[in-house]
Amino acid sequence: MESPVAVAGGGGCDGAPNPADLTQIVAAGDATDDDRTDFFATVGDDLWAFTGYHGATIGQATRLATSGWGSERDLVSALDISGDGVTDLLYRNNTTSKLMLRKGIAVADDEVDVDSLASAANSAGGSDTEYGSSGWSRTNIPLLMGTPDANGDSVPDIWTVHANGSVRFYPGSPTGLSGSGSEIISPRSYWQTRITIG
Ligand SMILES: [Ca+2]
Ligand SMILES: [Ca+2]
Numbered sequence: 001m002e003s004p005v006a007v008a009g010g011g012g013c014d015g016a017p018n019p020a021d022l023t024q025i026v027a028a029g030d031a032t033d034d035d036r037t038d039f040f041a042t043v044g045d046d047l048w049a050f051t052g053y054h055g056a057t058i059g060q061a062t063r064l065a066t067s068g069w070g071s072e073r074d075l076v077s078a079l080d081i082s083g084d085g086v087t088d089l090l091y092r093n094n095t096t097s098k099l100m101l102r103k104g105i106a107v108a109d110d111e112v113d114v115d116s117l118a119s120a121a122n123s124a125g126g127s128d129t130e131y132g133s134s135g136w137s138r139t140n141i142p143l144l145m146g147t148p149d150a151n152g153d154s155v156p157d158i159w160t161v162h163a164n165g166s167v168r169f170y171p172g173s174p175t176g177l178s179g180s181g182s183e184i185i186s187p188r189s190y191w192q193t194r195i196t197i198g
Contacts (some may be wrong), residue, residue, distance in 0.1 A: 016050070016061035017043045023070055026146065028078035030105075031087035033111040034059075040078040040089065040117075042069040047074025049114040064118035074138070078102075078117075079156040081131075083174045086124075087112040090146055090156075092136050099132030099158075099177070131176045139163060146172075165189050 025041040032038055032051050036059065039050040047069045052059025057093070069075075077090040082103050095113040103124035105116035120128040135141070143161040150157045151171050158170040165188045170181035 016058070017046075017048065024075045026075045028087055029148070031078065031112045031114070033108065037181045038078075038087075040075055042073075042075060045070045045072075047075075047118070049117070051114065062114055064114065074144070076144055076158060077156055079146065079148060081172060081174060082124075083111045083155070087117070089117050090131060090158075092132075092138075092141075092144065094138050097134055097137040097140070098130055099136050100128040101131040101176070104129045129176070132170075133176075135180075159184075162187075173186055 017169065021043045022041045023043060025039055027194040028038040028040055028049075030037060030047075034052060037053045039053065039058075041050065042049050045067050046063055047065040049062045049064055050058045050060075052162055068148070072093065072095055074092040074094065074159040075089070076092055076099065078087055079090075080086055081088045081090055081101060084103075084106075086104045086106045088104050091100055091102070092098075093100055102117055102120060104112040104114075105122075105124045116122050116124065120126070136144075141162055143162045144158050146156055147159060148156055149172075150169070155174060157172045158177075158181075160168045160170065162168065166183055167185035169184050175184070178197040
């Protein structure tokens, strides 16, 4: 099992990766219940948690994993999806074309133990669960982004841009997606050339 490496805080946060090296980043709201914004990010194949952001500096950068991210997986969302108030990680596995949910464990009310998100074995339930069953490859869905709840059911949702240039909205559910979402924008060639959404 990989051991998360915590880097002590302070102004420059020594040991934290250079922001220019971040390849994917998702905002996690306040995952650690300290009224400061937290982030999860990938740097190459590493997965990092940045907690306690307060404007110019972060309180702590923690390397959660040193393999499997970036080349194989994409971060989608770092919000509470399961509905227990504790932050979860939703990611794409490009190899299997699935979305997978890794459920966090609390260390206190509404405060996630970031180590619980470092590996499937560390997480609530001891394994990642299938959230989107097929068709989620980078080839089929070049861009995807998880957002806070957009349709009023308090579950975070997912927006996608497909290879044909269509934009779809997938209402989240606590346990997994059903159906193929709704088309928000019909196929447009210009969406095929976008490099990011958000
Ligand atoms: Ca949760
Ligand atoms: Ca929702």
